[in-house]
Amino acid sequence: MAVRLKELERLLYRLITAPSGVAEGLAAERGLPPGGLDAIVRGDSRLSATQRVDIYASMYFNRLLDVLKEDFPATLKALGEVNFHNLITGYLLEYPPTEPSVHFCGRHLAAFLRDHPMRVKAPYVADLAALERALVKSFHARDAVALDAETMRSIPPAKWPAVRVGMHPAASILAVKWRVSGLLAAIAGNRKWKPSARGDVKVLVWRRNARVFHRELEPAEEHALAAAARGTTIARICDLIASSMRHGNSVAEANRLLARWIADGILVRMPNSRRRSVNRR
Amino acid sequence: MVEGGRALEVLSAIRERYPIVMHGVSMSIGSADPLNRDYLRKLREAARRFSPAWMSDHLCWTSVGGRNLHDLIPLPYTEEALRHVVRRIRAVQDAIERPILMENVSSYMAFADSAMPEWEFLSRVAEEADCGILLDINNVFVSAFNHRFDACEYIDAVPADRVVQYHLAGHSDHGTYLLDSHDHPVREEVWSLYERAVRRFGAVSALVEWDDNIPDFGALAATADRARRIFINAASNFVRRDRNGGSAERTGTAPVPADHRA
Numbered sequence: 001m002a003v004r005l006k007e008l009e010r011l012l013y014r015l016i017t018a019p020s021g022v023a024e025g026l027a028a029e030r031g032l033p034p035g036g037l038d039a040i041v042r043g044d045s046r047l048s049a050t051q052r053v054d055i056y057a058s059m060y061f062n063r064l065l066d067v068l069k070e071d072f073p074a075t076l077k078a079l080g081e082v083n084f085h086n087l088i089t090g091y092l093l094e095y096p097p098t099e100p101s102v103h104f105c106g107r108h109l110a111a112f113l114r115d116h117p118m119r120v121k122a123p124y125v126a127d128l129a130a131l132e133r134a135l136v137k138s139f140h141a142r143d144a145v146a147l148d149a150e151t152m153r154s155i156p157p158a159k160w161p162a163v164r165v166g167m168h169p170a171a172s173i174l175a176v177k178w179r180v181s182g183l184l185a186a187i188a189g190n191r192k193w194k195p196s197a198r199g200d201v202k203v204l205v206w207r208r209n210a211r212v213f214h215r216e217l218e219p220a221e222e223h224a225l226a227a228a229a230r231g232t233t234i235a236r237i238c239d240l241i242a243s244s245m246r247h248g249n250s251v252a253e254a255n256r257l258l259a260r261w262i263a264d265g266i267l268v269r270m271p272n273s274r275r276r277s278v279n280r281r
Numbered sequence: 282m283v284e285g286g287r288a289l290e291v292l293s294a295i296r297e298r299y300p301i302v303m304h305g306v307s308m309s310i311g312s313a314d315p316l317n318r319d320y321l322r323k324l325r326e327a328a329r330r331f332s333p334a335w336m337s338d339h340l341c342w343t344s345v346g347g348r349n350l351h352d353l354i355p356l357p358y359t360e361e362a363l364r365h366v367v368r369r370i371r372a373v374q375d376a377i378e379r380p381i382l383m384e385n386v387s388s389y390m391a392f393a394d395s396a397m398p399e400w401e402f403l404s405r406v407a408e409e410a411d412c413g414i415l416l417d418i419n420n421v422f423v424s425a426f427n428h429r430f431d432a433c434e435y436i437d438a439v440p441a442d443r444v445v446q447y448h449l450a451g452h453s454d455h456g457t458y459l460l461d462s463h464d465h466p467v468r469e470e471v472w473s474l475y476e477r478a479v480r481r482f483g484a485v486s487a488l489v490e491w492d493d494n495i496p497d498f499g500a501l502a503a504t505a506d507r508a509r510r511i512f513i514n515a516a517s518n519f520v521r522r523d524r525n526g527g528s529a530e531r532t533g534t535a536p537v538p539a540d541h542r543a
Binding site: 052 | 282283284285286287288289290307309311312313317320342343344345346347348349350351352354356357359361362365389390391392393394428429457458460
């Protein structure tokens with residue numbers, strides 16, 4: 001094991017990520033060799049050792065800030081540049097990147113916001129960040145063949161109830177306490193926006209033709225899509241839609257919703273589960 | 282390294298029509314941490330799916346203690362670091378079932394403990410790990426300015442038979458240092474170094490990196506055309522040198538298939 005290399009890398013990591021800069025990070029270091037950082041990193045008349053490490057420190061923060069601005073454009077707009085900058089400063093201390101891809105950098109931002117003082121002024125913003133994160137996940141999610149209308153037409157209608165379906169890997173349902181889907185659409189569309197209203201709703205996120213979408217679920221969809229997410233039959237989905245309706249034509253409603261989900265590529269076909277043969281004695 | 286969606290869809294469409302090479306920034310070959318086996322498994326799967334002509338990453342470290350800086354941090358050029366990196370490159374090549382190229386990085390700091398110049402470290406890594414070299418000409422220029430060494434000496438010292446690809450790029454001038462920002466045109470001094478490299482290493486594939494302040498397509502195409510003209514001219518007179526500097530072969534063809542050229 002390269003012990004000295006490990007010590008060097010860990011020291012540089014601490015200095016590059018030091019919250020108040022390399023100089024203050026250095027002041028907190030114990031066990032530096034005589035000569036301090038100059039005994040480790042070569043400085044010269046152009047740049048001292050500390051200034052050289054500082055170049056990396058500056059790039060570390062600004063690169064990740066840029067990544068998070070790209071992944072959370074609406075959260076940025078809702079909070080403003082300065083607040084977002086301060087938020088990310090704290091966030092990276094609490095949740096430094098651990099994965100090889102920067103796509104994972106923002107995965108804890110919504111959770112971080114839930115306990116952050118900024119929630120007092122903008123209580124909806126954690127849900128907004130959660131929705132933006134769901135969009136990023138959907139954009140990069142695994143591919144799968146979506147159940148389409150042509151496939152359904154190839155199945156005799158009498159067999160439709162037994163068809164097993166699941167949810168596409170790029171589709172998900174997000175439970176929120178604030179109605180952030182409309183807010184996100186307004187900000188993304190450069191329209192006038194106002195803070196979200198409170199409302200216990202579910203937001204559907206999905207991907208179609210490499211683009212991601214979101215919308216609030218209708219009440220009749222909630223249980224049926226939750227069941228689809230676990231894997232179920234179309235018959236069960238129709239039952240759940242019917243049981244969620246107080247009045248109206250449940251058959252027409254099931255047809256409408258199934259047609260919509262299929263058009264949006266939200267469902268995938270799953271193999272029908274085989275009955276296990278059980279030897280009874 | 283994503284599981285699906287637009288990035289892979291576009292890559293698949295490109296691969297149907299063109300050969301590709303795969304270039305990464307997160308192998309962290311110089312890290313003191315254990316190799317990230319999950320990352321290597323994904324790389325192997327990507328390589329099996331897309332059959333790249335080759336795969337490359339950087340001779341540096343990006344993560345330690347399970348945390349990632351998402352930046353290319355230089356190594357000390359010591360015997361200890363050399364042994365460590367050589368062992369890991371061999372392990373990576375086994376894991377992904379193919380040889381890799383290591384790219385020299387731009388750097389803004391150098392270490393008091395370094396016992397050899399960067400070009401010697403890079404050359405010995407390539408020889409001892411039996412891997413190729415992706416020679417970033419702009420990185421040579423940037424590091425030469427930042428650490429006051431002779432860029433020509435660097436080019437002249439790298440083993441000719443290890444260089445498989447060039448990178449060209451622009452950088453930004455911060456007065457006391459140059460930053461490898463990929464947001465400017467390639468500088469004339471870098472073009473001159475590239476000509477020197479092509480005369481020495483031959484007309485291997487070249488890639489222009491331009492990630493920010495991207496100009497219109499005409500300017501990009503003109504940059505690629507200039508790179509192509511330089512190596513076509515140089516290739517007709519290319520003499521590959523053996524390890525001792527003697528003439529080993531005279532050829533007008535590059536050491537990789539023609540469709541892999543810039």
